[in-house]
Ligand SMILES: NC(=O)c1ccc[n+]([C@@H]2O[C@H](COP(=O)([O-])OP(=O)(O)OC[C@H]3O[C@@H](n4cnc5c(N)ncnc54)[C@H](O)[C@@H]3O)[C@@H](O)[C@H]2O)c1
């Protein structure tokens with residue numbers, strides 16, 4: 440599909456960075472991996488790269504940026520962020536942090552229903568690359584698109600990023616739902632009511648509401664909330680088995696960003712007085728304040744209300 444080979448630096452060699460690197464490599468691009476635990480210098484990895492893609496977990500974003508800042512990154516390099524998290528101190532998204540650190544570089548968000556283990560197996564999937572700089576997003580689209588990985592562009596980086604980030608909180612709730620065998624009706628109600636919750640927070644933070652109905656919102660919500668491959672789902676499932684959070688995290692392979700994201704989301708909701716009933720129960724559950732049964736009761740016993748009363752959005756695209 441691609442004719443010209445580009446040098447792509449992938450920062451973070453966890454399962455997602457590795458899977459993304461393998462996709463670009465199969466498109467004949469020259470991939471250079473960097474890990475904070477490895478021996479290669481960051482400078483040598485990013486030196487000739489056209490694209491610098493960060494797939495480090497949220498806890499590594501600030502440290503990685505601090506290292507890159509020392510290297511005087513040229514402003515023509517496209518920074519791609521694939522992290523799905525929120526900064527606990529500032530509540531900012533990774534793309535906001537990257538853009539503030541490198542104001543002259545194009546920053547592109549890559550996010551979608553992308554369980555890395557399925558992608559590593561070459562199963563078909565789709566994703567979104569979003570940026571205020573459309574040409575940069577299209578360049579990233581060109582580099583990663585393949586006949587098994589369909590890449591769409593859009594111009595709502597914050598909405599695209601927040602869809603992938605906020606759904607991790609709901610994936611924990613969904614794991615609880617399945618772990619307690621609450622059935623398909625309960626799961627459908629949970630996911631459907633979660634979407635306006637995500638939209639309320641997202642639009643408050645500057646996202647476009649319609650983005651949440653696309654691949655990076657609804658698409659990723661479905662994928663993550665319905666798959667035992669999701670680490671966030673596994674956290675919820677474990678809580679439903681009466682395991683402690685510490686025990687679950689100790690057994691977990693890789694990062695469950697939803698645990699930190701729940702804390703940041705509640706911080707934002709409390710500061711801005713935004714209703715997030717599902718996330719609030721997840722927060723209480725993670726902190727050991729309530730049991731899964733009490734969380735379900737609290738959600739079911741809330742005051743009755745009209746179904747559509749608190750979000751406004753317009754679908755403008757076909
Ligand atoms: N795994 C997936 O299916 C998937 C899909 C889409 C997005 N994501 C997101 O991508 C990010 C990475 O996910 P993953 O599954 O590869 O996680 P992982 O736990 O497998 O890997 C985390 C990576 O972050 C790096 N890291 C951690 N602390 C660091 C630090 N202080 N400095 C530099 N690097 C540090 C680790 O070395 C590792 O390379 C997460 O935000 C996740 O939500 C994951």
Ligand SMILES: O=P(O)(O)OC[C@H](O)CO
Nearest residue numbers: 551552553554669670671
């Ligand atoms: O394993 P998780 O829970 O981080 O989920 C993976 C991705 O975010 C799904 O798109």
